Amino acid sequence: MGFPSAWVSFIMECVTTLRFQVMLNGNPQVPFDPGRGLRQGDPLSPYLFILCGEVFSALIQKEIAFGMLTSIKIARSAPIISHLLFADDSIVFARANHQEAECIRSILAVYERVSGQVINFDKSMLSCSHNVPSTCFNELKELLGVNAVESYDKYLGLPTLIGKSKNQVFNFVKERVWKKLKGWKECSLSRAGREVLIKAVAQAIPSYVMSCFILSDGLCADIERMISRFFWSGDASKRGIHWLKWKALCRHKREGDLISQGPQRWKKDLIELVFWPPTTKEILQTLLPLVPRQDVLMWPETIDGAYTAKSGYEFVKQQRLRSSPSSSTGQPPPTRFWKALWTAAALPRCKEIAWRVAVNIVPVNGVLRRRGIEVDDTCVFCKTAVETSSHALFSCPVGQQPSVEKVLARLKALESIPSGPTVSRTVEYNTRWSHSQANVIKLNFDASFVDKVAGFGLIARNNEGLIMAAACAYPVGTSTALLAEALAFRWAITLALDLHFLEVYFETDCLQLYEAWNKGRQGSSYLMSILSDCRNLISGFNVCRFSFVRRSGNSVADRLAKDSSKYPNYVWIEEVPPEVEVLVQSDVIANLAT
DSSP: OOOOHHHHHHHHHHHHSOOBOOEETTEEOOOBOOOSSOOTTOTTHHHHHHHHHHHHHHHHHHHHHTTSSOOBOSSTTSOOBOEEEETTEEEEOOOSSHHHHHHHHHHHHHHHHHHOOOOOGGGOEEOOOTTSOHHHHHHHHHHHTOEEOOTTOEETTEESOOOSOHHHHTHHHHHHHHHHHHHTTTSOOOHHHHHHHIIIIITTHHHHHHTTSOOOHHHHHHHHHHHHHHHHHSOTTOOOOOOSOHHHHTSOTTTSOSBOSSSOOBOHHHHHHHSOHHHHHHHHTSOOOSSOOOOOOOOTTSSSSOOOHHHHHHHHHHHHHHHSOOTTTOSOOOHHHHHHHHHSOSOHHHHHHHHHHHTTOSOOHHHHHHTTOOOOOBOTTTSSSBOOHHIIIIIOSSSOOOOHHHHHHHHHHHTTSOOSOOOOOOOOOBOSOOOOOTTOEEEEEEEEEETTEEEEEEEEEOTTOOEEEEEEEEEEEOSSHHHHHHHHHHHHHHHHHHTTOOEEEEEESOHHHHHHHHHTOOOSSHHHHHHHHHHHHGGGOSEEEEEEBOGGGSHHHHHHHHTTTTSTTEEEESOOOGGGHHHHHHHHHHHHHO
């Protein structure tokens, strides 16, 4: 391997100068010198063994380079594998033919000669694919002087071959558990003693195998059944009376149930005791329905929790945009900019120009120079800076200096340009607060949402516009603004029932919530779960209606939601906070004007 002779001599001095003594009946015997091998426990031995293994690897790679050995690939895009080394065990891959078998035998012979190690052929085995004829297999086995791998041989305690039936291959795990349980049958163990033995031995037996392979559901059920019978009756072969479900027994003793009985609430103190802080935060932010339901899988990127190809595509696209922003466009404009740009009723060519400016593909000198075109990248107006889109439009001291807001304002002005007759498909919604019918209480609610913390606001008024109640709630943990609005709706219904309002109108300024409610869809998402709670709750009213109003008609609830941090979990009866009184009066005046 090219090591200096002085270094080799030094290492050999360390290896060959040691002596051993054997203790016999507590007395050391005559010392003797080892003639070969490495000393176990010596910190130098692992490094020397790795060096020898490197020689073995180099011999194999050399033959592969000469075309004498063929490597394998487990998949088209997978790396080529020629051999695997684990401690003092090696696995060599090759084609099942005489040429490559002879090559392997010569490599082993050279390795034995240069390293001083001897291959134990009695412990070496040959395994071939099912496509290799039995005659060829036997010839290769004789040529290499090794044994054949049997169907149920094990390596490091694990099966070497996995067939079609996993139950048959891994049945040894079940048998080992069975022998342990049968061995304890005659012992007079209490149920507490059985618990200790199950945890310490029976459940530990499959752990090693399950760390490498996925056991079948049937095999796991059989093992679980044996352990359960042993726990209840003391005999794995007798059923006995199972006084409790096995799943209930498998809960952590400190947990019991993480959700309190009655109203669905997390047991915060218990969760903080059992879990780490990041996990605790995620658990407490998980929304709970008012009524217990079966846990189901749901896709969080759709309103109803059902996966769609479109939502999956959009999710992957957004993830890629976040992880690899475009180097040519720099930091992209905010979402509000794109929404205002593409929904503007301006001429298409005007919006196209604005888009080119936003993504920095206007053919100014700086962009042309960066794309390899030999031009002077200096600004043609100020002659002092590189001419980029942002410089030419926003920061050039000679040219005009419009801002993003000015660009959007210009697009807004272009909306007045006549472009032929159009058909409006926009649904007209109320923009002002209005009275309810006689004997009906109208409840306007809203939610604020900042950094995954929501605040709720509500005002209840009768048909004459008189204040019946107002309320705030804060803080409420949630993940999206839409969920915050849905939780505010559920909170508003619960509060109305507590105040004994029997004929009510609920009004929101969240169009997504209003549309989701009217569609009446069922689903597994958090939103659908909350709306399901709301549908169950409104059965307590004699009259109930849900409507939508623009933000301008929901200003009181909006202000209460934004100020909820100042009035956490507060309820006013027939009054409102002083700073909201002006907004209440404005609603009344606007309603009279109509």
